[in-house]
Amino acid sequence: MTIWYIARGSGLAALLLLSISTAIGALMSGQHSTRSGAANRVVVSYLHRVTASLGLGVLVMHLAMILADSYAHVGWQGAIVPFTSGYRPTWVGLGTLAVYTFVLVAAVGAARGRIATSARGATVWRWLHSCAYLGWGMAMLHGLESGTDTPVGWVRWLYVACAVLVVGALTFRLTRLGLHREWRESLRVAGNVPPLGAEPATRERAGAHR
Numbered sequence: 001m002t003i004w005y006i007a008r009g010s011g012l013a014a015l016l017l018l019s020i021s022t023a024i025g026a027l028m029s030g031q032h033s034t035r036s037g038a039a040n041r042v043v044v045s046y047l048h049r050v051t052a053s054l055g056l057g058v059l060v061m062h063l064a065m066i067l068a069d070s071y072a073h074v075g076w077q078g079a080i081v082p083f084t085s086g087y088r089p090t091w092v093g094l095g096t097l098a099v100y101t102f103v104l105v106a107a108v109g110a111a112r113g114r115i116a117t118s119a120r121g122a123t124v125w126r127w128l129h130s131c132a133y134l135g136w137g138m139a140m141l142h143g144l145e146s147g148t149d150t151p152v153g154w155v156r157w158l159y160v161a162c163a164v165l166v167v168g169a170l171t172f173r174l175t176r177l178g179l180h181r182e183w184r185e186s187l188r189v190a191g192n193v194p195p196l197g198a199e200p201a202t203r204e205r206a207g208a209h210r
């Protein structure tokens with residue numbers, strides 16, 4: 001039972017860490033390139049990478065413990081090939097796909113300097129890195145449907161907390177992005193378009209010195 005407890009504990013820990021990393025990534029993409037924002041972005045980017053790295057490390061431990069537990073009925077094939085597990089193949093398969101997705105996202109994140117060298121490359125990089133949301137969603141479903149401790153009260157609250165964290169951060173990002181576009185459109189109509197990434201307050205101060 002010790003191996004199974006470690007497997008479940010590491011799975012929940014990985015979900016929490018990757019949820020934090022995903023939420024931080026969503027908040028980062030909603031920031032604008034001001035001088036003060038650039039300094040904060042360095043710290044936030046560091047937290048994003050640390051939580052992602054820790055999450056992947058704990059995820060490897062989770063996978064190792066599942067394979068080491070003979071009562072899990074997952075096996076090497078079930079862990080590597082999606083939907084072939086002897087135990088809840090659909091939901092375990094989603095977990096396998098989530099692992100592949102997070103590994104892809106991490107690799108893309110590490111290769112940002114090589115991929116995002118042009119406007120088109122930056123767009124491709126952004127879309128690939130956004131697959132983190134897909135991986136997070138599959139990880140949530142995997143844990144909820146394949147975890148034997150899902151009915152436990154505090155575990156349910158952990159899933160709720162992860163969902164609120166990521167969905168809240170993504171909602172904030174989309175809301176802020178929409179407001180920023182409305183602000184730029186109003187200035188475009190007025191013939192006073194600021195540089196891309198400038199803050200409203202920055203532009204207003206610039207206009208005040210004219």
